[in-house]
Amino acid sequence: MGFELDRFNGDVDPDFKCNLCNKVLEDPLTTPCGHVxxxxxxxxxxxxxxxxxxxxxxxxxxxxxxxxxxxxxxxxR
Ligand SMILES: [Zn+2]
Ligand SMILES: [Zn+2]
Structure with a gap:
């Protein structure tokens, strides 16, 4: 899951990367401890x-x- 980084131009903020797949977050979910x-x-x-x-x-x-x-x-609106 997750987007390939090369679909994005330039640097991607590491906060927008998933710690599991190391790709840009797709349909992100946050945990009560603040991880995404x-x-x-x-x-x-x-x-x-x-x-x-x-x-x-x-x-x-x-x-x-x-x-x-x-x-x-x-x-x-
Ligand atoms: Zn992921
Ligand atoms: Zn956590």
Missing amino acids: FCAGCVLPWVVQQGSCPVNCQRISTKELNHVLPLKSPQPP
Whole structure:
């Protein structure tokens, strides 16, 4: 999962990279401990391991929250 970096011009902020696939976050989910991963990376991990993929604390899938996508913001109405 995740986008290939060469689809983006220039440098990519490391904050927008997934620690599991090392690619740009795709459909990012944030953990209660503040880590962010692709939904497709973190969901199977949390289901199996029951913890944050960087091993900082135990979490459940219910604690994962969607963060704003990196795409263009909603136009004002
Ligand atoms: Zn990922
Ligand atoms: Zn964490």
